[in-house]
Amino acid sequence: MKHFLTTSLLLAVGVAATTPPTHFGVVLFPGFQALDAFGPLDVLNVFSLQQTNLTLSVLARNVSSVTTVPQTMNTTFGESAVATHTFDSPPSDLEVLIVPGGLGTRSPDLEPEIDFIRTIFPSLRYLIAVCTGNTLVARAGLLDEKKATGNKKAWSWVTAQGKKTHWIAKARWVRSSEKIWSTSGVSAGVDGALNFMETVYGEDIATGLAQYLEWNRVTDPNDDEFAAIWGAEDVLPVE
Amino acid sequence: MKHFLTTSLLLAVGVAATTPPTHFGVVLFPGFQALDAFGPLDVLNVFSLQQTNLTLSVLARNVSSVTTVPQTMNTTFGESAVATHTFDSPPSDLEVLIVPGGLGTRSPDLEPEIDFIRTIFPSLRYLIAVCTGNTLVARAGLLDEKKATGNKKAWSWVTAQGKKTHWIAKARWVRSSEKIWSTSGVSAGVDGALNFMETVYGEDIATGLAQYLEWNRVTDPNDDEFAAIWGAEDVLPVE
Numbered sequence: 001m002k003h004f005l006t007t008s009l010l011l012a013v014g015v016a017a018t019t020p021p022t023h024f025g026v027v028l029f030p031g032f033q034a035l036d037a038f039g040p041l042d043v044l045n046v047f048s049l050q051q052t053n054l055t056l057s058v059l060a061r062n063v064s065s066v067t068t069v070p071q072t073m074n075t076t077f078g079e080s081a082v083a084t085h086t087f088d089s090p091p092s093d094l095e096v097l098i099v100p101g102g103l104g105t106r107s108p109d110l111e112p113e114i115d116f117i118r119t120i121f122p123s124l125r126y127l128i129a130v131c132t133g134n135t136l137v138a139r140a141g142l143l144d145e146k147k148a149t150g151n152k153k154a155w156s157w158v159t160a161q162g163k164k165t166h167w168i169a170k171a172r173w174v175r176s177s178e179k180i181w182s183t184s185g186v187s188a189g190v191d192g193a194l195n196f197m198e199t200v201y202g203e204d205i206a207t208g209l210a211q212y213l214e215w216n217r218v219t220d221p222n223d224d225e226f227a228a229i230w231g232a233e234d235v236l237p238v239e
Numbered sequence: 240m241k242h243f244l245t246t247s248l249l250l251a252v253g254v255a256a257t258t259p260p261t262h263f264g265v266v267l268f269p270g271f272q273a274l275d276a277f278g279p280l281d282v283l284n285v286f287s288l289q290q291t292n293l294t295l296s297v298l299a300r301n302v303s304s305v306t307t308v309p310q311t312m313n314t315t316f317g318e319s320a321v322a323t324h325t326f327d328s329p330p331s332d333l334e335v336l337i338v339p340g341g342l343g344t345r346s347p348d349l350e351p352e353i354d355f356i357r358t359i360f361p362s363l364r365y366l367i368a369v370c371t372g373n374t375l376v377a378r379a380g381l382l383d384e385k386k387a388t389g390n391k392k393a394w395s396w397v398t399a400q401g402k403k404t405h406w407i408a409k410a411r412w413v414r415s416s417e418k419i420w421s422t423s424g425v426s427a428g429v430d431g432a433l434n435f436m437e438t439v440y441g442e443d444i445a446t447g448l449a450q451y452l453e454w455n456r457v458t459d460p461n462d463d464e465f466a467a468i469w470g471a472e473d474v475l476p477v478e
Contacts, residue, residue, distance in 0.1 A: 041318055042273040044316065048316035049309075052313045077287035214391060225455075
């Protein structure tokens with residue numbers, strides 16, 4: 001019986017490790033960048049038309065709507081998206097987490113978001129950090145001793161948020177680890193998400209999604225003109 | 240006094256015609272394509288950081304959340320955005336309307352959306368139709384005797400929705416008229432929106448927005464590889 005249980009457990013672990021993930025989540029906070037979130041999410045929206053067992057959880061502090069309007073800026077222009085779960089009650093089987101950026105990452109009060117990312121990370125299979133969302137992941141300690149990238153316009157601020165990270169400037173995205181995709185600013189999230197799809201689900205899937213979305217895809221992670229445009233240069237970790 | 244009033248009126252009309260628009264709206268319906276809407280909207284979100292007098296109205300049948308999930312498909316995966324105005328009570332001073340597409344445009348019951356677009360159009364200064372959103376604008380009669388484009392994967396269906404339109408296949412976007420930008424599928428909405436920004440607000444503004452968004456911009460409206468990928472060809476209007 002013991003042997004049977006051990007074998008079953010190993011089989012279960014094996015299935016979990018080889019079956020592509022189906023449960024995705026996204027972290028939202030006031031002042032998130034719309035395209036950081038809805039770019040990668042729309043890749044998944046289209047994928048869900050063919051892979052119909054996918055689930056999405058939209059995570060925030062409260063189960064209410066979350067605005068893109070940066071609270072620190074002199075504008076009221078923006079959109080609101082609806083959260084489905086709080087950080088205190090996340091789904092138990094979340095597999096992939098998307099962390100967008102936006103001016104809201106400059107808020108002085110982001111401990112709930114950073115704590116959530118840090119706490120849930122060990123149970124995730126993959127994490128995709130987009131734009132200044134990389135600063136939340138860095139502050140959660142998850143980019144320590146790793147390479148990463150991020151928003152190029154905000155490069156000096158981004159890189160200062162992760163002193164133990166090797167920041168790569170000329171990159172559309174960086175594979176920080178087996179689990180982590182780190183993408184450049186805003187639109188780069190879609191190219192990072194498509195590379196994630198290619199790696200995890202296969203090249204044909206990723207190609208089909210890009211064609212559906214009429215997305216002029218960047219397939220080379222080093223193909224990035226924006227580092228030069230914004231004067232971003234690599235930043236080594238502080239020893 | 241009569242002369243004074245007439246002069247004031249002419250001045251007011253002159254100001255209205257030459258001042259760039261500040262009041263934007265977007266039409267949402269169940270099954271809208273997230274990136275169709277949030278791509279162009281994020282161009283405006285970033286613009287609002289420098290042009291702080293912009294207003295956005297999110298229009299739908301009801302003032303509630305609107306899901307991206309296509310009601311006709313076997314998926315529950317998607318996001319919800321919050322509407323601020325109903326079609327019955329739109330803001331009086333709407334100047335620019337964005338009409339996204341998505342599988343929701345296949346719904347048999349879209350008269351409220353089409354009626355709203357038809358009714359508000361005369362008071363608009365500009366309209367941006369994205370992807371299969373062009374079918375709603377065509378069904379409102381606003382693309383009759385005009386050139387337009389749309390989603391390339393759904394090309395045969397799209398073009399059948401506007402029998403009096405000259406549909407251009409190989410186009411990232413088409414300027415259907417002084418008032419109307421018609422864009423190709425999904426991601427093309429951002430390139431169309433950036434061309435709108437360049438035309439109405441100036442080239443420097445559009446370039447700055449694309450660089451902020453790290454968007455690999457298409458600046459030539461004829462630069463479109465997706466017509467060939469999806470086998471889309473021009474469709475002439477039925478005489």
